[in-house]
Each structure stands twice: as C-alpha cells, then as structure tokens.
C-alpha cells in the first residue's frame with residue numbers, strides 16, 4: 001500500500017507493477033527515476049512548475065558542501081524530541097531531498113523505521129529526490145492539494161517551500177507536528193545587497209493558526225563566507241531572487257568571486273490539537 005492517495009477520488013493507492021492504482025481504477029505510472037506524478041491539471045495553472053533542472057542541480061551542489069548544515073542540525077535536534085519508530089513524515093516541497101536524507105540518516109542511526117513521503121511540484125526535484133531516497137515515496141504534486149489521506153501523517157516538514165495550512169491540518173493526525181523552516185530578517189542580506197539597489201529585511205511570518213499550538217522554536221544565525229564563483233552562482237540560483245532578477249542583476253552576481261552574508265533560519269514546531 002502506498003502512503004499516497006488517488007488525487008481524483010482520494011482512495012488509497014496500491015502498488016501494481018510499475019504503477020500505483022486506486023480501487024476505482026485510476027492508475028499512475030512510476031517514472032523511471034522512481035517518482036509518481038500525481039499533479040492534477042487544476043493544481044498547476046502556473047507556467048513555472050517549481051525549480052528547473054539547473055536550479056535543482058545548483059541546490060544539490062551547494063547543500064552537499066554543508067553550507068546549510070546548521071539548519072539540518074537544528075531540524076534534527078527539534079525532531080529528535082518527538083519523532084518515533086513507525087512515524088510517517090511528509091516533506092512538503094522536498095526539493096532534491098537533502099534535508100530528508102539527513103533526517104532519515106538520523107532516524108536510521110537511532111534504529112527508527114520512518115515512512116517518508118516527499119512531495120514537490122517540480123519533476124526535476126522529484127527525480128533527484130527519488131533517486132537519492134530509494135526507501136521513500138516521492139510524488140510530483142502541489143502542496144496546495146496534497147495526495148495524502150486525512151490524518152495520515154505524524155509529521156509534516158516544510159523547508160523554504162510554499163504550503164497550505166488547511167492541507168497541513170487535514171493530513172496531520174491529532175497530536176501531529178508541523179515543522180517549518182523559514183528565513184529570518186537578515187537571511188542572505190549580503191546577496192540581496194549585491195543584486196538590488198535598495199534592500200529590505202525579510203518579513204518573518206509565523207504560521208500560527210487555529211487548532212495548532214506552538215510547541216518549540218529555534219533561531220539559527222551564522223555568517224556564510226563564499227570564496228568562489230561556482231558556490232556564489234549556486235546559492236543565487238537556489239533562491240527566488242534568481243528568477244526575479246534582471247539580466248543586469250544576474251551579471252553583478254556572476255562578476256564576484258567572494259561573498260559574505262548572514263544566514264538566518266527560524267524553525268517552528270506546531271502541534272495539532
């Protein structure tokens with residue numbers, strides 16, 4: 001049985017050779033890379049379907065150098081307080097799966113068997129995630145319409161990705177946790193100063209909402225120093241500034257070979273009542 005449900009009728013999906021099938025006969029083939037495409041046409045009106053291949057590859061190179069390890073360490077330290085053997089964890093906007101890999105490594109080393117469901121709207125991200133997380137189930141889908149059953153997850157994780165609080169509420173079991181990582185005020189302000197003439201601090205939005213209680217919170221602040229063009233280009237490409245910036249702005253980033261910037265992450269754990 002898959003952790004995913006049919007995006008048409010919300011019935012449970014079963015593995016059937018190289019595809020997933022619901023009792024009503026809707027069938028979804030697994031891609032060669034191992035993910036399943038459960039994106040419904042109406043959930044994907046926009047032309048941009050998440051990160052493209054170059055952006056995903058840039059994020060993978062950058063994260064694998066450990067520059068954002070403090071965030072992974074923070075996530076693991078908070079999760080370790082409540083994650084338990086047999087839990088189902090959904091990574092919403094999982095990207096190429098770097099944080100999920102770190103969390104699964106921790107769970108494995110702690111003797112826990114965790115069912116991981118990764119969801120991302122980008123096929124390139126899903127392909128990378130599926131290849132690097134063979135024990136997980138990965139779907140192309142929107143976080144605004146999750147292919148997950150009601151009250152089917154113990155933990156929803158969301159690292160720098162869009163999410164719908166209604167969907168998080170629907171798929172979490174009572175007592176389940178929503179763990180969200182988000183940028184604090186001065187996160188990447190050094191990069192923004194390079195690109196823009198006037199720079200504003202990030203607006204920090206906590207996701208507090210009815211039916212959830214904030215259980216834990218962590219702020220991580222550090223300074224990132226990059227000393228080569230590849231790492232600077234990779235960092236830029238994994239941010240939303242990349243596709244929002246003019247060619248002139250992109251050229252400014254391409255011209256520098258050193259960058260120093262604060263990196264500031266917030267993590268919030270909210271418990272469903």
Ligand SMILES: C[S@@+](CC[C@H](N)C(=O)[O-])C[C@H]1O[C@@H](n2cnc3c(N)ncnc32)[C@H](O)[C@@H]1O
Nearest residue numbers: 050051093094095120121122142143159160161
């Ligand atoms: C900034 S990246 C973060 C990726 C990953 N969580 C990480 O931190 O490495 C945002 C991710 O959200 C995905 N995304 C954007 N809109 C989405 C949506 N509506 N539903 C699901 N994924 C989405 C993008 O494809 C991208 O992989």
